[in-house]
Amino acid sequence: MHPDRLRIIVGLASALGLAVLLAQPKVKALEQRFGVTVLISAGVPFLAMGAIFSLDSVGILTPEVLIDLKPAFEFGLGWVGFVVGLHFDVRKLDALPASLGPVIVLESVVPMLTTAGLCAIALLAMGVPWERNAFARDALVLAACAAPSAPISIEAWERRVGRKAARMIDEVTSIDEVTGLALLGVVAILFRPENVATRWVLPSPAWLLLTLGLGGVLGILTYVLLRGARNAAEELTLLLGAVALSAGVAGYLALSVPVVCAIAGALLANLPIRDLEGLKKTLLDVERPIYLIFLLVVGATWRPLEWQGWVLATAFVLARVAGKRLGAIWSKRVGPKELPSARMLAIALAPQSPSSIVLMVSAATLYHGYGPERVRWAINAVLIGGVLTEVVVRILEWRRRRTGVDLTPIPPTRVHAPEPPKPLADEAPVITTTPEGNA
Amino acid sequence: MxxxxxxxxxxxxxxxxxxxxxxxxxxxxxxxxxxxxxxxxxxxxxxxxxxxxxxxxxxxxxxxxxxxxxxxxxxxxxxxxxxxLTLVKKVAVGLIALNAGCELNFARLRPKIRSIGLVSIFGLLTEFVLLFGFFSFVLGRIEFTAGMTSAQRLTVALICSTVLSALSPAVVMGILKETRAVGPLSEMCLSIVVLADLAVVVAFSFTESVARAVFPPDVAANGAGPSIFGALAVHIFGSIATGIAVGLVSALYIRRVGQRIGLFVFAVLFVVAEIGGALHLDPLLVGLSAGLFLENISPVSGHEVIHETEVAAMPTFAVFFAVVGAEVHLHAFFTVAPYAALAALTRATGIFAGARFGARVAKVDPEVAARVPFGMFPQAGVAIGLANLVATSFKPWGEAASTLILGTIVINEMLGPVLFRMALARAGEIGKKREGSLLDLPAHAPTPEADVETT
CATH class of the missing domain: 1.10.246 (Serum Albumin; Chain A, Domain 1)
Known part of the structure; x- marks a missing residue:
C-alpha cells in the first residue's frame, strides 16, 4: 500500500477514534463536573490534530479531503443555526422577568462593543488596511463571537447562587447567542463578498429583507414538512433535508448560513409543535460531532506560530472578559434583585460558548477569499481566546475564593418552619442556599 | 398527495x-x-x-x-x-450493503442454500446466454461495431451481457425496507441478489481480461495498468478484507462501548468512503462483507446494527436513489431506445425462465418460485458502475457500448422496483416486519389539542 494512502487511513481513523471517545456521555459528565466547555475538553486536541494533519509532511487533511468535507461543513453550520434558533421561544421569553431583558442585552452588547473596539485597534496596529473597512468587518465578526456565553452547569451554580439566580443565568446563556448571530447577519449584509459572476445586484436593505424572508420561508417550510411527517424516521429525514436545504440556499446566496437557519429555527420554535423539547434533543444529539468536525477542519488552517493570532487572541480575551464584567456591573443595577453579585455573574458568563466557533467558521467561509491570513488570525483569536478565557475565569474564581468577598444577596438555604401569618400571607416558602463566598 | x-x-x-x-x-x-x-x-x-x-x-x-x-x-x-454528492452516495451504498449483509444469516439460510444457489445459477446463466445471443445478433447492425471482426463483436457482446446480468441488492434492500416486507420471498430475493451480484463482479473481471486479449493494446487503450484482472482481483479481495476489518472494529465497539452505535457505524462508513476512492475499494463489497461478518461470525447480532442504523436508513435510501435517478442517462436511452427495450425484454425473459426452472429443480414452494424472478429484475448501482468502467476502459468503442448498456439499465431501474413491489404484495409479505422501530414512533407534529390552542 502506498505510504500516502496509509497515512490518510491512519489519520482519519485516529480522528474518528478520538471523536467517538470525546462524544461519549462520560466525557460530557466530566466536563460538567469540572465546569469546562467543549473548547477545552475537545477543542485543543482536535485543533492540534487538524493543524498536524494539514502539514505537507503529514498530508492527511489534503485540499481534496477538505473539499470533500465542505458540504458537511455547510450542513453543520445550518444545524447549529437551527439549534440556536429553537432556543428563541417567545412564550418562554414572555415568562421571564421583564428586568432580565436588559441583562441579556447588556451582557451581550457590552462585550461586543469592547471587543469590536479593542480588536479594531489591534488589527490596525498589525497593519490591516483601512481600505473597504476590512478591519471593521473583522472586528465586528470578532465582536459577534464575543457575545455568546457557554451554558452553565445548573447543578453546580444552584449550589453557589441559588436556584432562581442559576435559572436566570442559564436563560441568559441560552439567549445571548442570538445577539451574536444578529450581528453576524448584519456583517454578512453590509460586507457582501464580491463575486463578479453573480447575477443579482441588490442594495444592502434588500439583502436584509432577503435574509429575514428566506429564514421565514424556510422556517414555514420546515414546519409544514414536520407537520406532515408520518413517523419519527420520516420526521428525521425531513428535518435533515430542511436543514441542508436552508444551509445550501443561504450559502449559495452568500448569506450567513447560521443566521438564516436560526431565523428558520426560531420560527419553528414558535409554531405549535407537540414535542419541541424532543425535537431540540434530536438536534442537540448531533451537535458535538459537528463541533468536532469544525475544529478538525479549522485546525487545518490554524498556524500557531503566527504571532498576530496570539496578539489578537489576547486582545479578544481581555476585551471580552472586561466587557462581561462591565455588563455584569450594569446588569446588577438594572436587572432582577435575585441576580448574583456582579463578580459572580461575570464569572458565570465569561466562559466562551462553543457557538462562537460556529460564528467564526461561518464568517471564515463567507470571507475566505479576503485576506486568508486575517481569517487565520481571527480563528486563532476565537479558539485560543476560548481556552485563555477559561484560564482567566479559573484565576478570577481562585482570587474570589481567596478573598472570600462576595456581595451576592444570600439566598435562603432551608425550608423554614411555618411562621405566624404575616400580612403577605400568599408568599411561598423560600428555599435558601449558602453561597460559596460566604461559607 | x-x-x-x-x-x-x-x-x-x-x-x-x-x-x-x-x-x-x-x-x-x-x-x-x-x-x-x-x-x-x-x-x-x-x-x-x-x-x-x-x-x-x-x-x-x-x-x-x-x-x-x-x-x-x-x-x-x-x-x-x-x-x-459522490461521498454521500458512497456512504449510502456502504450503509445499504451493510444492512443487506446483516440481514443474511447463513445458519438460517443453510436449509435453503441449495434452492438459492440453483435459482441464482439458472437465472443468471439463462439471462446471460439470452443477452449474449441478443447482442451477438444486434451488434452487427449497430454503427460503432462496423469496423470490428466477428471475434471482437462477440467480445463486446460478452462484455455487454455480463454487465447487464448484474442485479441490484440496493433496490431490493430499499424495497424491503420501504414496504417492511418479511417472508420466504423477501429472504430468497435478498440472498440471491447479494450472492449473484458478487458472482457478476467476479465474472466481469474475467470477461474484461478476455476483452483485453481480443482487442489489440493500441485499440483497448486504458489507463488501468497492464492487468485489469489483477486490479479487479485486488479491488474485490481488498474490499472484502476491508469489510471484514470494518466488521471486526464495529463488533469490538458494540461490545466494549455500546453507545451511539449508529453514529459510530456512520462515521466508519464515512471514513471507508473517503479512503475507498484512494484505495479503489468498492463500498458495496466493503459494507456487504462487514454485514456478513457481523451477522455470521462476530458475537454481535446484525439486527442490532440494523436497528441502530435504522434512523439513517430513510434519508440514505431517499438520497441514494435520487442521486441514482439524477445520474440516469436519459439522452443515452433515447438514442438507443429500441435496442435498449429489446435488451431489457430479453434479460427479463432470461431471468424469468432460468429462475423458474432453477426453482422447479430445487423444489421451491410454487408460490415463491413464481415471484422470485421479480426480485431479480431491478438494476441500479453496480450495473451503472460497471457500465461506466466499460466506457473508460475500452476506447474507442467503450463509450457507445456503455450508452447501450445504460439505456437498458434505465428501463430496469424504472420498472424493476414496481414489479418487485407487486410481487411482494401478491405474496402477502408487505408490512409483516414488526420490530420496535422508528416507523412506529409518532413524529413531533402538533396534536389536535395544540391546533385548538392556536386557533
Missing part, C-alpha cells in the same frame, strides 16, 4: 430561485452540495408520497425525482453538484 405536490413545488421554486443567483454552469462547492442534498432529500420524499398514493414504490418516486431535476431534464442539480 396535494400537500406533497405543493411542498414539492415550493421546494423546487426556492431552489430554482437560489440557483438563479449564479450562472447556470457555475456552482459553489459546499453550498451547492448542501443545496442539492437538501433539495433531493425533501423532493424525493414528496415524490415518494405521491407515488405511494398511486400504489407505486417510493423508490421509483425517488429515482424519477432525481431524473426530473437532474442534469438531463430540468437541470436544477448540476453535474458538479452530483460530483460533490
Amino acid at each position: 396535494i400537500r406533497a405536490a405543493l411542498v414539492l413545488a415550493l421546494v423546487a421554486g426556492i431552489s430554482f430561485a437560489a440557483r438563479s443567483f449564479l450562472p447556470a454552469d457555475a456552482t459553489i462547492t459546499g453550498s451547492g452540495a448542501a443545496l442539492a442534498f437538501g433539495f433531493l432529500l425533501i423532493a424525493a420524499m414528496q415524490t415518494g408520497h405521491i407515488f405511494h398514493d398511486l400504489r407505486l414504490p417510493h423508490l421509483t418516486g425517488f429515482i424519477l425525482c432525481g431524473a426530473l431535476f437532474g442534469p438531463e431534464v430540468l437541470r436544477l442539480i448540476t453535474p458538479s453538484m452530483l460530483g460533490d
Whole structure:
C-alpha cells in the first residue's frame, strides 16, 4: 500500500477514534463536573490534530479531503443555526422577568462593543488596511463571537447562587447567542463578498429583507414538512433535508448560513409543535460531532506560530472578559434583585460558548477569499481566546475564593418552619442556599 | 398527495430561485452540495408520497425525482453538484450493503442454500446466454461495431451481457425496507441478489481480461495498468478484507462501548468512503462483507446494527436513489431506445425462465418460485458502475457500448422496483416486519389539542 494512502487511513481513523471517545456521555459528565466547555475538553486536541494533519509532511487533511468535507461543513453550520434558533421561544421569553431583558442585552452588547473596539485597534496596529473597512468587518465578526456565553452547569451554580439566580443565568446563556448571530447577519449584509459572476445586484436593505424572508420561508417550510411527517424516521429525514436545504440556499446566496437557519429555527420554535423539547434533543444529539468536525477542519488552517493570532487572541480575551464584567456591573443595577453579585455573574458568563466557533467558521467561509491570513488570525483569536478565557475565569474564581468577598444577596438555604401569618400571607416558602463566598 | 405536490413545488421554486443567483454552469462547492442534498432529500420524499398514493414504490418516486431535476431534464442539480454528492452516495451504498449483509444469516439460510444457489445459477446463466445471443445478433447492425471482426463483436457482446446480468441488492434492500416486507420471498430475493451480484463482479473481471486479449493494446487503450484482472482481483479481495476489518472494529465497539452505535457505524462508513476512492475499494463489497461478518461470525447480532442504523436508513435510501435517478442517462436511452427495450425484454425473459426452472429443480414452494424472478429484475448501482468502467476502459468503442448498456439499465431501474413491489404484495409479505422501530414512533407534529390552542 502506498505510504500516502496509509497515512490518510491512519489519520482519519485516529480522528474518528478520538471523536467517538470525546462524544461519549462520560466525557460530557466530566466536563460538567469540572465546569469546562467543549473548547477545552475537545477543542485543543482536535485543533492540534487538524493543524498536524494539514502539514505537507503529514498530508492527511489534503485540499481534496477538505473539499470533500465542505458540504458537511455547510450542513453543520445550518444545524447549529437551527439549534440556536429553537432556543428563541417567545412564550418562554414572555415568562421571564421583564428586568432580565436588559441583562441579556447588556451582557451581550457590552462585550461586543469592547471587543469590536479593542480588536479594531489591534488589527490596525498589525497593519490591516483601512481600505473597504476590512478591519471593521473583522472586528465586528470578532465582536459577534464575543457575545455568546457557554451554558452553565445548573447543578453546580444552584449550589453557589441559588436556584432562581442559576435559572436566570442559564436563560441568559441560552439567549445571548442570538445577539451574536444578529450581528453576524448584519456583517454578512453590509460586507457582501464580491463575486463578479453573480447575477443579482441588490442594495444592502434588500439583502436584509432577503435574509429575514428566506429564514421565514424556510422556517414555514420546515414546519409544514414536520407537520406532515408520518413517523419519527420520516420526521428525521425531513428535518435533515430542511436543514441542508436552508444551509445550501443561504450559502449559495452568500448569506450567513447560521443566521438564516436560526431565523428558520426560531420560527419553528414558535409554531405549535407537540414535542419541541424532543425535537431540540434530536438536534442537540448531533451537535458535538459537528463541533468536532469544525475544529478538525479549522485546525487545518490554524498556524500557531503566527504571532498576530496570539496578539489578537489576547486582545479578544481581555476585551471580552472586561466587557462581561462591565455588563455584569450594569446588569446588577438594572436587572432582577435575585441576580448574583456582579463578580459572580461575570464569572458565570465569561466562559466562551462553543457557538462562537460556529460564528467564526461561518464568517471564515463567507470571507475566505479576503485576506486568508486575517481569517487565520481571527480563528486563532476565537479558539485560543476560548481556552485563555477559561484560564482567566479559573484565576478570577481562585482570587474570589481567596478573598472570600462576595456581595451576592444570600439566598435562603432551608425550608423554614411555618411562621405566624404575616400580612403577605400568599408568599411561598423560600428555599435558601449558602453561597460559596460566604461559607 | 396535494400537500406533497405543493411542498414539492415550493421546494423546487426556492431552489430554482437560489440557483438563479449564479450562472447556470457555475456552482459553489459546499453550498451547492448542501443545496442539492437538501433539495433531493425533501423532493424525493414528496415524490415518494405521491407515488405511494398511486400504489407505486417510493423508490421509483425517488429515482424519477432525481431524473426530473437532474442534469438531463430540468437541470436544477448540476453535474458538479452530483460530483460533490459522490461521498454521500458512497456512504449510502456502504450503509445499504451493510444492512443487506446483516440481514443474511447463513445458519438460517443453510436449509435453503441449495434452492438459492440453483435459482441464482439458472437465472443468471439463462439471462446471460439470452443477452449474449441478443447482442451477438444486434451488434452487427449497430454503427460503432462496423469496423470490428466477428471475434471482437462477440467480445463486446460478452462484455455487454455480463454487465447487464448484474442485479441490484440496493433496490431490493430499499424495497424491503420501504414496504417492511418479511417472508420466504423477501429472504430468497435478498440472498440471491447479494450472492449473484458478487458472482457478476467476479465474472466481469474475467470477461474484461478476455476483452483485453481480443482487442489489440493500441485499440483497448486504458489507463488501468497492464492487468485489469489483477486490479479487479485486488479491488474485490481488498474490499472484502476491508469489510471484514470494518466488521471486526464495529463488533469490538458494540461490545466494549455500546453507545451511539449508529453514529459510530456512520462515521466508519464515512471514513471507508473517503479512503475507498484512494484505495479503489468498492463500498458495496466493503459494507456487504462487514454485514456478513457481523451477522455470521462476530458475537454481535446484525439486527442490532440494523436497528441502530435504522434512523439513517430513510434519508440514505431517499438520497441514494435520487442521486441514482439524477445520474440516469436519459439522452443515452433515447438514442438507443429500441435496442435498449429489446435488451431489457430479453434479460427479463432470461431471468424469468432460468429462475423458474432453477426453482422447479430445487423444489421451491410454487408460490415463491413464481415471484422470485421479480426480485431479480431491478438494476441500479453496480450495473451503472460497471457500465461506466466499460466506457473508460475500452476506447474507442467503450463509450457507445456503455450508452447501450445504460439505456437498458434505465428501463430496469424504472420498472424493476414496481414489479418487485407487486410481487411482494401478491405474496402477502408487505408490512409483516414488526420490530420496535422508528416507523412506529409518532413524529413531533402538533396534536389536535395544540391546533385548538392556536386557533
